[in-house]
Amino acid sequence: MSINKTNHTINNHGFVTLIWPLMGLAAILLFNLFFTPNFFHIEIKDSHLYGSLIDILNRAAPVILISIGMTLVIATAGIDISVGSVIAISGAIAASLIAKTGAPLLVVVTVPLLISMILGAWNGFLVSAIGVQPIIASLILMVAGRGIAQLITDGQIVTFENKAFEYIGNGFLFGIPFTITIIALVFGVTQTLTRKTALGLFIESVGCNPTASRFSGISVRSIKQVVYIFSGFCAGVAGLIAAANIKGADSNNAGDGLELDAILAVVIGGNSLDGGKFSLTGSLIGALIIQSLTTTILTRGVPVEVTRVVKALVVVAVFLAQSETFRNSIRAKFRRRTP
Amino acid sequence: MKRNNSMLFVLLIVSLCLILAVNVVGAPKKYVIGFSQIGAESGWRTAETESVKSTAAERGIELKFADAQQKQENQIKALRSFIAQKVDGILLAPVVESGWEEVLQEAKDAKIPVVLLDRGINVKDDSLYVCKITSDFIWEGKAAGEWLAKKMKSKANIAELQGTPGASAAIERKKGFEQAIAKFKGMKIVKSQTGNFTRAEGKQVMEAFLKADKTINAVYAHNDDMALGAIQAIEEAGKKPGKDIIIISIDGVKAAFEAMVAGKLNCTVECNPLLGPIGFDTLIGAINGKTYPKWVVQKDGVFSMETAAKVLPTRKY
Known part of the structure; x- marks a missing residue:
């Protein structure tokens, strides 16, 4: 079974699997090019770029970040549904630190990130050391985490004024939103670490066949531990962005339901929930598809009642286009008609 | 803990004095009231709880408080325990609309009147409860529409930020607003989307609206949080909220008053959570045999930027 799976994914990987999500993204953008006036219009306002496309990149930041972490977790045949709650906790800690203690920026940024990583480590511990099923392990933190976040903020919305911290969510570096810089950084480092070192291969082998991996000398436990910590870290960064933004x-x-968007992004990107081969670029494209869709819906003013249906239809279309079985059956039908 | 203890001590003294005073005056009875609250999920609800607790303390009513943590089963348990303790009356903020018949029948059999706070319920036999005391969401929407029409001299391109789809507050606030502006030809809703009652989504939706339609000169948000998010989006688009774009929202939370003082929000229609006084008035009236219409409407006010600075210090939520 697993040998088959590996073969299948190896054959299919690289640019070929990415072509379908890419076409999905292109289709959404093309639709807007023709039917949504001003969608591609980018102007310079207060010496930074301003336009719908910039919004898409900026707004997609939290989902892209957590889907980077999620990709690695899913590659080990795990899943982390606690990221939404970790986002809330990270934001709550940062906001409370600013509002109640006036701590310096370094503390405001590092404390939430450290705690997010500890929360990730807790998930990793449950999964790798105790052997709890990943969805249950992270479900615990998903439920409890939101409660913890509410405890931290007393159930209220904690607001703050702090120019330096707000820069994380609202600032511009060389005219582009700072969030895009953050994504580029996290994405670049992760891509390098997983593709230029053996780490990526280890993660994939743990996902494909943990027993074989263990026999070939890979520490399955520590690999799993590491990916959950990393997922916690990504959620922590996303939490800082979300809090800084508003x-x-x-x-x-904050982050409510975002875990599902991230999983969707990973799957749209052509990654299998069974683990194994993964593509970070695929997940990135997946997240961009989701956000382009949202921005399109908001810009065009689709009635509230049908918004979700429209989203679902587009997602189904992208999935069908990706499915080899579906494409073959369509092809077969055409062949039958023209003998 | 220490401060808590001394607070309790002060409360004890105060209530003792009250009892004495009441006895001297010769009032017949000290009421015992049970209050089943949904939870503490928002600042609005915390304010409501505080209002009920402080009113009880002021009036020397013995309050039995139960927080249901968003679960109906906890509320039903709380109600049963109130009935077992033979309270004089019950205040209930129901978490859902259905499934109340059995426990309310038990209360009715024990001759304990039940007054509903801030939400209604669906029961066939409406003699199971005295009445519901809630704000009128349609009135709130109407008040917002009328205020905006006056402010904009009957001509505006409005962006509407709706609440969570399906929520009664969202449906009725939309309906009331539409009714109010239907009288004016120049008042048009050019964009309408849900911001799910949250700040982050209010901001994101407004961001997209501003790019799609440059003629927007007014915003109507179904709650203050979305308006506060929209204000940020408007500022980032290089416009002045409150001047270039007129903004009105509903709820009247403290942050909205602060935004009005800063000149960024034009008006808020209050949805008052301070239901303690009217709640106890009604419940104690019912205990003494008075009857009430099934819906007692909590009177809300409209606050504009000009009065905000004066009102802000008195806001409790």
């Missing part, structure tokens, strides 16, 4: 921590709503 200048406040909204523990009830």
Whole structure:
């Protein structure tokens, strides 16, 4: 079974698997090019770029970040549904630190990130050391985590004014949103670490066949531990962005449901939930598809009642295009008609 | 803990004095009231809880408080324990609309009147409860529409930020607003989307609106949080919220008053959570045999930027 799976993914990998999500993204953008006026219009306002495309990149930042972490977790045949709650906790801690203690920026950034990593480590511990199923392990933190975030902020929205911290969510570096710089950094480092070192291969082998990996000398336990910690870190960064963006921590709503968007992004990107081969670029494209869709819907003013249906239809279309079986059956039908 | 203890001590003294005073005056009875609250999920609800607790303390009512943590089963348990303790009356903020018949029948059999706070329920036999005391969401929407029409001299391109789809607050606030502006031809809703009652989504939706339609000169948000998010989006687009784009929202939370003082929000229609006084008035009236209409409407106010600075210090939520 697993040998088959590996073969299958190896054959299919590289640019070929990415072509379908890419075409999905291109289709959404093309639609806007023709039917949404001003969608591609980018102007310079207050010496930074301003336009719908910039919004897409900026708004996609949290989902892209957590889907980078999620990709690695899923590659080990795991899943982390606690990221939404970790986002809320990270934001809550940062906002409370600013509002209540006036701590310096370094503390405001590092403390939430450290705690997010500890929370990730807790997930990793449950999964790798105790052997709890990943979805259950992270479900615990998903439920408890939001409660913790609400405890930190007393159930209220904690607001703050702190120019340096707000820069994380609202600032511009060389005219582009700073969030894009953050993504580029996290993405670049992760891509390098997993592709230029053996780490990526280890992660994939743990996902394909943990027993064989263990026999070939890979420490399955520590690999799993590391990916969950990394997922916690990514969620922590996303939490800082979310809080900085609205200048406040909204523990009830921050990151709510974002874990599902991240999983969707990973799957749209052509990654299998069974683990094994993974593509970070695929997940990145997946996240961009989701956000382009949202921005399109908001810009065009699709009625609220059908918004979710429209989203679902587009996602289904992308999945169908990706499915080899579906494409073959369509091809077969055409062949039958024209003998 | 220490401060808590001394606070309790002061409360004890105060209530003892009250009891004495009441006895001297010759009032017949000290009421015992049970209050089943949904939880503490928002600042609005915390304010409501505080209002009920402080009103009880002021009036020397013995309050039995139960926090249901968003679960109906906890509320039903709380109600049963109130009935077992033979309280004089019950205040209930129901978490959901259905499934209340059995426990309310038990209360009715024990002759304990139940008053509903801030939400209604669906029961066939409406004699199971005295009445519901809630704000009128349609009125709130109407008040917002009328205020905006006056402010914009009957001509505006409005962006609407709706609440969570399906929520009664969202549906009725939209309806009331539409009714109010239907009288004016120049008042048009040019964009309408849900911001799910949150700040982050209010900001994201407004960001997209501003790019799609440059003619927007007014915003109507179904709650203050979305308006506060929209204000940030407007500022980042290089416009002045409160001047270039007129903004009105609903709820009247403290942060909205602060935004009005800063000149960024034009008006908020209050949805008052301070239901303690009217709640106890009604419940104690019912205990003494008075009857009430099934819906007692909590009167809300409209606050504009000009009055905000004066009102802000008195806001409790």
